[in-house]
Amino acid sequence: MSLIIYILVMAGVTYLIRMIPFTFFRRKIKSRFFRSFLYYIPYAVLSAMTIPAIFYCTGNVITAAAGTVVAVILAYFDLPLIVVALAASGTVLITGFFV
Amino acid sequence: MKSQFVKGMSHGIPIMLGYLSVSFGFGIMAVKAGLPVSAAVLISALNLTSAGQAAGVTIIAAGGTIIEMILTQLTINIRYALMALSLSQKLDKSFKLPQRLAVSYGITDEIFAVASSQPEKLSPLYMAGLIFVSFMGWVSGTFLGAAAGQLLPKSLTDAMGIVLYGMFIAIIIPPSRKSKKVFTVVVIAAGISILFKYLITAVSGGFAVIISAVAASAVGALLFPVNDGEENEK
Numbered sequence: 001m002s003l004i005i006y007i008l009v010m011a012g013v014t015y016l017i018r019m020i021p022f023t024f025f026r027r028k029i030k031s032r033f034f035r036s037f038l039y040y041i042p043y044a045v046l047s048a049m050t051i052p053a054i055f056y057c058t059g060n061v062i063t064a065a066a067g068t069v070v071a072v073i074l075a076y077f078d079l080p081l082i083v084v085a086l087a088a089s090g091t092v093l094i095t096g097f098f099v
Numbered sequence: 100m101k102s103q104f105v106k107g108m109s110h111g112i113p114i115m116l117g118y119l120s121v122s123f124g125f126g127i128m129a130v131k132a133g134l135p136v137s138a139a140v141l142i143s144a145l146n147l148t149s150a151g152q153a154a155g156v157t158i159i160a161a162g163g164t165i166i167e168m169i170l171t172q173l174t175i176n177i178r179y180a181l182m183a184l185s186l187s188q189k190l191d192k193s194f195k196l197p198q199r200l201a202v203s204y205g206i207t208d209e210i211f212a213v214a215s216s217q218p219e220k221l222s223p224l225y226m227a228g229l230i231f232v233s234f235m236g237w238v239s240g241t242f243l244g245a246a247a248g249q250l251l252p253k254s255l256t257d258a259m260g261i262v263l264y265g266m267f268i269a270i271i272i273p274p275s276r277k278s279k280k281v282f283t284v285v286v287i288a289a290g291i292s293i294l295f296k297y298l299i300t301a302v303s304g305g306f307a308v309i310i311s312a313v314a315a316s317a318v319g320a321l322l323f324p325v326n327d328g329e330e331n332e333k
Binding site: 003005006007008009010011013014015017018019020021022023025032033034035036037038039040041042043044045046047048049050051052053054057058059060063064067068071072074075076078079080081082083084085086087088089090092093096097 | 116117120121124134138141142145146148150151152153154155158159165168169172173174175176177178179180181183184186187196199200202203204206208254255257258259260261262263264265266267268269270271272273274275276280281284285286287288289291292293296297304307308311312313315316317319320321323324325
């Protein structure tokens, strides 16, 4: 499969998801189940994407686990996205020197 | 008129700074997955989304099918449809079809968060400023990550590999702390995802994420349906 086809399909789908409701849909969704489903979907997607993949993203399970723990703790205290993300990365870097 | 654009740009600066570092991580990830720098930058310029791009690159690297790509992007990015729906109620009268077609490109979690917190109606120029600055951060960060990623020591690029996931954790944890319902859905999704990784390995990564997320969200919607307006509490 050619790389450009992947990229165009990816971009097309992503654009249509944003464009169709923003441009054409004006009414409120009535189904309570569907509204609830849409409410939970972002959290569920991010959770499934992160676990267990986060433990393999640095090439070393121990440094990745250390970064994950730091990220969870900082996120628990509501620190900004960027702080959590960079602290996780910094933790991986530092622990990387010891393992 | 012009000041609306400048106002949008100034509101976009924090988003830009966040995007710079996160997309740096994406750039590194894309190159590690075997993509050329130009492809990484093109993906960022066309998609402007973190989770969807990360999943897309994973599928490309694994030589996945186009159906898998479509379903993955649909599942991961479907939240934008909700945000788009919500923002479409908040637009001022100068929003005609062309403006809607253009601005819909730039609906991301962060842009949605800033735009929907504005007290007044949104103008096309305000949205253009907000999106433009965020776009610059996202695309230039991707380029730097993809290009310099090859020059940086391995210890540093390994460490940058966790940046995107760190951001995901920062999005998931606070609502999970505040709501047992969200927490339950997050745990179910993670649990199913773990099953796919270690037990049901025949299913590819993209589909595993879709199935985990849809199943967990359906369980959540059945057990804990949300009330009117509750979706917007963030």
